[in-house]
Amino acid sequence: EPEVTQTPSxxxxxxxxxxxxxxxxxxxxxxxxxxxxxxxxxxxxLVSFYNNEISEKSEIFDDxxxxxxxxxxxxxxxxxxxxxxDSAMYFCASTSAREQGTGELFFGEGxxxxxx
Amino acid sequence: GQSLEQPxxxxxxxxxxxxxxxxxxxxxxxxxxxxxxxDGGAPTFLSYNALDGLEETGRFSSFLSRSDxxxxxxxxxxxxxxxxxxxxxxxxxxxxGKLIFGQGTTLQVKP
Numbered sequence: 665e666p667e668v669t670q671t672p673s674x675x676x677x678x679x680x681x682x683x684x685x686x687x688x689x690x691x692x693x694x695x696x697x698x699x700x701x702x703x704x705x706x707x708x709x710l711v712s713f714y715n716n717e718i719s720e721k722s723e724i725f726d727d728x729x730x731x732x733x734x735x736x737x738x739x740x741x742x743x744x745x746x747x748x749x750d751s752a753m754y755f756c757a758s759t760s761a762r763e764q765g766t767g768e769l770f771f772g773e774g775x776x777x778x779x780x
Numbered sequence: 781g782q783s784l785e786q787p788x789x790x791x792x793x794x795x796x797x798x799x800x801x802x803x804x805x806x807x808x809x810x811x812x813x814x815x816x817x818x819d820g821g822a823p824t825f826l827s828y829n830a831l832d833g834l835e836e837t838g839r840f841s842s843f844l845s846r847s848d849x850x851x852x853x854x855x856x857x858x859x860x861x862x863x864x865x866x867x868x869x870x871x872x873x874x875x876x877g878k879l880i881f882g883q884g885t886t887l888q889v890k891p
Binding site for chain 1: 811812813815817820821822823824825828830867869871872875876877878879880881882883884
């Protein structure tokens with residue numbers, strides 16, 4: 665069964681360093697997302713991406729964050745200068761046009777980011 | 781703003797039925813989804829309601845009342861493997877598919 669894959673599964677970095685989290689969405693999906701979840705809290709929307717551009721972003725997604733689809737398969741989240749409060753699990757998700765209208769997103773297993 | 785409220789924890793015994801409620805305060809949600817998450821792993825889609833009423837998918841059912849800004853997830857014939865966190869999520873944009881998640885309900889199923 666097709667699945668969303670994310671790398672790395674866990675990354676430890678020093679405050680102020682740049683981090684790139686990578687995702688391979690399901691191949692025929694057109695809508696891509698990044699969410700984050702601070703330990704023990706709810707899943708928070710960061711950004712949605714469609715047709716090679718950001719379609720919506722949250723207040724969390726400030727100038728330190730960027731997303732890119734550099735080729736036909738990868739979808740990346742970059743944090744330019746990490747802060748302690750960026751420590752969280754970052755989930756990539758994708759969906760098709762049909763499933764997007766039914767609230768069904770397909771999530772990856774997440775990348776745990778720890779900022780020291 | 782947009783917010784969804786759920787109980788933080790629910791406990792039930794194996795074989796029982798449990799209902800997890802979700803109330804929301806927002807305008808513009810076009811549907812309500814439910815997701816399951818085991819041990820902080822990938823949230824997994826369970827159910828979706830766009831219209832008022834009950835949707836049934838096997839042991840899981842979900843209900844929505846738009847006039848009451850209220851929904852619930854019903855789990856029947858509980859099994860130990862149903863111990864997980866359950867999130868309601870408002871579908872906030874028909875163009876982007878953005879979801880706004882509730883705080884989550886931790887369900888503990890006891891033998």
